[in-house]
Amino acid sequence: MQQAGRLTSLLQYILFALSFLVFQPVARASEEGNFNVGEMIMHHIKDAHEWHVAGPEHGGISVYLPVIIYDNGLKVFSSKHFYHGLEVEVPGKDGAKYTYMEGVGPAKGYALYHEEIYKLEQIGNYHGQPVSVLEFHGEHPHNASPLDLSITKNVASLLMGSFLILIIMLSVARFYRKNGAVAPKGAAKFLEPLIVMVRDDIAKANIDHHKYHKYVPYLLTIFFFIWINNMLGLIPIIPAGANLTGNITITLFLAFCTLLVTVFSGNKNYWGHIFWMPGIPVPMKIFMIPIELIGILTKPFALMIRLFANITAGHIIVLALISIIFINKNVAWAGLSVPMALFISVLEILVAFLQGFLFAMLSALFIGAAVEEAHH
Amino acid sequence: MDLILPDFGLLVWTGLVFSLLLFLLAKFAWKPILSAVNAREQKIAEALELAEKTKAEMQALKAENDQILKTARAERDGILKEAKEAANGMVEEAKTKAKEEAAKIVEAARQNISSEKAAAMADLKNHVAALSLEIAEKVIRQELSADDKQKALADKLATEIKMN
Numbered sequence: 091m092q093q094a095g096r097l098t099s100l101l102q103y104i105l106f107a108l109s110f111l112v113f114q115p116v117a118r119a120s121e122e123g124n125f126n127v128g129e130m131i132m133h134h135i136k137d138a139h140e141w142h143v144a145g146p147e148h149g150g151i152s153v154y155l156p157v158i159i160y161d162n163g164l165k166v167f168s169s170k171h172f173y174h175g176l177e178v179e180v181p182g183k184d185g186a187k188y189t190y191m192e193g194v195g196p197a198k199g200y201a202l203y204h205e206e207i208y209k210l211e212q213i214g215n216y217h218g219q220p221v222s223v224l225e226f227h228g229e230h231p232h233n234a235s236p237l238d239l240s241i242t243k244n245v246a247s248l249l250m251g252s253f254l255i256l257i258i259m260l261s262v263a264r265f266y267r268k269n270g271a272v273a274p275k276g277a278a279k280f281l282e283p284l285i286v287m288v289r290d291d292i293a294k295a296n297i298d299h300h301k302y303h304k305y306v307p308y309l310l311t312i313f314f315f316i317w318i319n320n321m322l323g324l325i326p327i328i329p330a331g332a333n334l335t336g337n338i339t340i341t342l343f344l345a346f347c348t349l350l351v352t353v354f355s356g357n358k359n360y361w362g363h364i365f366w367m368p369g370i371p372v373p374m375k376i377f378m379i380p381i382e383l384i385g386i387l388t389k390p391f392a393l394m395i396r397l398f399a400n401i402t403a404g405h406i407i408v409l410a411l412i413s414i415i416f417i418n419k420n421v422a423w424a425g426l427s428v429p430m431a432l433f434i435s436v437l438e439i440l441v442a443f444l445q446g447f448l449f450a451m452l453s454a455l456f457i458g459a460a461v462e463e464a465h466h
Numbered sequence: 467m468d469l470i471l472p473d474f475g476l477l478v479w480t481g482l483v484f485s486l487l488l489f490l491l492a493k494f495a496w497k498p499i500l501s502a503v504n505a506r507e508q509k510i511a512e513a514l515e516l517a518e519k520t521k522a523e524m525q526a527l528k529a530e531n532d533q534i535l536k537t538a539r540a541e542r543d544g545i546l547k548e549a550k551e552a553a554n555g556m557v558e559e560a561k562t563k564a565k566e567e568a569a570k571i572v573e574a575a576r577q578n579i580s581s582e583k584a585a586a587m588a589d590l591k592n593h594v595a596a597l598s599l600e601i602a603e604k605v606i607r608q609e610l611s612a613d614d615k616q617k618a619l620a621d622k623l624a625t626e627i628k629m630n
Contacts, residue, residue: 259495266502307492339472
């Protein structure tokens with residue numbers, strides 16, 4: 091009873107934080123004069139080399155993350171050398187003007203444009219000094235990029251989220267190690283039903299009874315990784331709030347893992363169904379081969395898109411609703427925008443769980459189909 | 467556009483971190499947690515099975531007890547019945563014996579009476595005979611007091627004998 095109360099108050103705190111802190115990026119963008127909703131939202135949901143906390147875009151409070159590039163040797167320096175570098179405006183071929191940040195100090199010779207690092211190209215000399223710029227052909231610079239292995243906002247979030255999962259799960263494991271097979275308490279009491287759900291309702295329900303054990307650790311990791319990172323994404327302040335699970339790279343990697351597990355688990359029956367579908371005429375069998383081969387890829391592709399689109403959409407909706415106030419430049423609009431954003435945020439808590447569950451569930455379904463024995 | 471394009475650096479980091487996370491969780495978290503949960507589930511299943519078994523055993527024991535009680539009761543009834551029968555038998559026997567005894571006594575008494583009677587009769591007969599003899603003596607004496615009378619008697623007796 092007391093624990094339930096504590097949980098409720100924690101939830102209340104999260105909701106409170108959500109409804110107020112979500113103003114942060116929006117308020118920041120509007121201080122700079124021309125308020126561009128699309129740009130603000132895109133800036134939030136995309137990756138960055140800094141972690142903005144408060145204040146204006148330049149000169150506000152920000153955590154500058156380390157830049158790691160490989161360009162004729164490994165170079166490591168703070169992203170401060172870009173954000174506090176030289177702001178350069180160049181004309182493009184189409185007549186439009188492009189602004190990028192030229193690195194200073196250890197970042198000299200590189201430029202940051204739309205969170206992408208480019209190598210500057212020398213175009214001439216001015217008073218004996220070499221002049222290097224980014225050359226724009228259309229929207230994107232023409233310059234080459236070094237291999238960028240920076241600890242970006244998403245990488246930092248990934249590290250912290252993974253560390254959090256590890257801490258939680260190891261503490262749960264320690265409880266069982268210490269107490270043996272007893273009724274769970276504390277974190278174990280809360281997490282055990284979820285672990286058992288993944289084991290029974292996801293793994294056991296979709297994968298052959300004799301084979302499912304092998305896949306439970308993978309499905310558990312997938313489920314908790316997605317769920318906990320989704321939840322962290324909903325908390326709109328450092329060290330949480332990055333759009334990690336709404337990043338295509340993350341969802342691509344997770345879907346690729348499921349693809350690998352499926353392909354390497356596939357038995358004779360599975361491949362038989364792909365390359366020589368039983369029960370249909372021979373011309374149809376040949377016709378089905380490319381369709382089935384594409385099917386191998388479309389399944390994880392759908393996983394990738396589903397998670398990316400759901401989480402990104404959640405972040406966009408909350409920010410867009412809060413933006414209503416700043417578009418109209420009248421605090422009275424909060425009466426409309428805050429309840430709506432709150433409603434969506436609460437819905438996102440459900441979506442956070444649901445997407446983790448779905449990803450694990452569908453992964454189990456694909457693995458289950460790959461290891462299924464012939465039964466006709 | 468770059469929203470839907472994967473970033474190589476992030477992909478490298480994700481691969482590294484996720485693989486490490488999967489390895490560490492599988493080895494140090496999922497394995498002990500799942501084995502503990504499985505062990506507990508097995509323990510609970512075993513306990514339930516044991517409870518079921520004990521219940522069945524208890525039932526069997528109760529049935530056995532009932533059976534024993536029933537037999538004991540039947541035995542007791544048998545013993546009581548037997549005892550009653552024995553008692554009745556004894557009473558009956560006693561009665562019969564008493565009757566027999568009584569009959570014997572009566573018989574003895576009757577025999578006694580009849581023997582007494584016979585004795586009395588014999589006595590009486592003897593007495594009567596003696597009396598008759600005396601009377602006959604007296605009569606004969608009187609008859610024989612004269613000769614003619616003596617002769618007449620002799621004749622008469624002779625006739626009687628002859629007639630016989």
